Amino acid sequence: MSNLKGKRIMIAKPGLDGHDIGAKIIALALRDAGAEVIYTGLRKTPGFIARVAVDEDVDAVGLSLLSGSHKELVAETMRELKALNASDIPVFVGGTIPAEDRAMLMDAGVVGIFTAEMRLDDVVSELARKLSPEQAA
Amino acid sequence: MNSVGDGLERELKRLDRRALGRALSRIANASVAEALAGMQGTSRGAYRIGITGPPGAGKSTLIGRFARKRLDGGAQVAVVAIDPSSPLTHGAILGDRIRMDHIADDPRLFIRSLASRSASDGLADNIADVLATLDGYPFDEVILETVGVGQAEHAVRSLVDTLVLVLIPESGDQIQAMKAGMLEMADIYVINKADLPGADKIAREIRAVLKLRQHLDASWVPPVIMTTAADNDGLAALNEAVSQHHAFLRNNRNADEVQRRRLEYHLKSLVMRSVAEILAKESNSATEPLHVAYARVVAGLGKE
Numbered sequence: 001m002s003n004l005k006g007k008r009i010m011i012a013k014p015g016l017d018g019h020d021i022g023a024k025i026i027a028l029a030l031r032d033a034g035a036e037v038i039y040t041g042l043r044k045t046p047g048f049i050a051r052v053a054v055d056e057d058v059d060a061v062g063l064s065l066l067s068g069s070h071k072e073l074v075a076e077t078m079r080e081l082k083a084l085n086a087s088d089i090p091v092f093v094g095g096t097i098p099a100e101d102r103a104m105l106m107d108a109g110v111v112g113i114f115t116a117e118m119r120l121d122d123v124v125s126e127l128a129r130k131l132s133p134e135q136a137a
Numbered sequence: 138m139n140s141v142g143d144g145l146e147r148e149l150k151r152l153d154r155r156a157l158g159r160a161l162s163r164i165a166n167a168s169v170a171e172a173l174a175g176m177q178g179t180s181r182g183a184y185r186i187g188i189t190g191p192p193g194a195g196k197s198t199l200i201g202r203f204a205r206k207r208l209d210g211g212a213q214v215a216v217v218a219i220d221p222s223s224p225l226t227h228g229a230i231l232g233d234r235i236r237m238d239h240i241a242d243d244p245r246l247f248i249r250s251l252a253s254r255s256a257s258d259g260l261a262d263n264i265a266d267v268l269a270t271l272d273g274y275p276f277d278e279v280i281l282e283t284v285g286v287g288q289a290e291h292a293v294r295s296l297v298d299t300l301v302l303v304l305i306p307e308s309g310d311q312i313q314a315m316k317a318g319m320l321e322m323a324d325i326y327v328i329n330k331a332d333l334p335g336a337d338k339i340a341r342e343i344r345a346v347l348k349l350r351q352h353l354d355a356s357w358v359p360p361v362i363m364t365t366a367a368d369n370d371g372l373a374a375l376n377e378a379v380s381q382h383h384a385f386l387r388n389n390r391n392a393d394e395v396q397r398r399r400l401e402y403h404l405k406s407l408v409m410r411s412v413a414e415i416l417a418k419e420s421n422s423a424t425e426p427l428h429v430a431y432a433r434v435v436a437g438l439g440k441e
Binding site for chain 1: 153154155157159161162166222226227228229230234238242244248249252
């Protein structure tokens, strides 16, 4: 259950998406799995997201993306993290990600891609596995 | 800005926020033993402003605007905002900064969100150490936001220099309950959302309570300030009142007494966590006499 206990996870929405129900559902699911979730609201820039991730020293950054510009926004967020000496903070992605873009995002270095058709339990357990490989059951 | 301020600003530009972020995580996650081992001596301390009040009073939004004001006044500011942890799952939504960011999105501002974890006094585990760590960085002021509190969670008083209690017109009934608790503690009172009905009434009630208190300490008369989301006069009045209280403290405070109270809080919070750690390891039997269980826990403390 509480397999994310003590983890600090940021859920962020870069770009111009107009709604954040999915991001909030994920935030609540992570909280219920024991995580401390920092949610930053709609329409944040990659630079802002990276700065908050560093100040809050999160264990992972989750980007919720519905707008179709996931390639650019993921790449830019990772560049900004790198500029702040924080490229070791894992980035995962959720939202509307077409199957044909998955490989490209994984190549870019994201640790996981979670789309709307996945069960929340599976999202939580896969994320827990990525963040603490040693305690994976 | 004076030359000291200029020097600090240059220092802050060089501030390695990655290192600071990590240092705060380390201390926030430290066990009691680790916290004791890592204890530093007191260094140049930032001026600490505590903001407390019931849930929904608008503390975070007010802090966002207030922090902006302090930054514009030339101070280097850090905000530490605490949200409650679930006692069941230990999870937390740290949502304070969402209310601050859209007002105070400013790279100069350092905001750190903390979950209360096992603390039930309106603060967070290791908060004394977190604040001590920030003292080692070039911040002029640290604003500490407690979780939404009721009448009894006044531990923050020991840790801050200036305590601001934020109430709203709907807090009317809470005033009755708070008369013997939070209401005695604050240096500055804010009636937020003062455009709602009942603001004048609650301000009157607070002033009446404060009058009764004045014979205790006539040297500082706590102001009661009305603020609304849209109005900048109230915010300016709050900013001014905080600065006045800061100046007042410079001339009217026994530093040893402040230090003693902070140490006492620190000690108590570490002992309480040790107790919590022992209780978490115990499997209490329902039939064991209370005095036996008590003696065992106290003996366990001796071994820590």
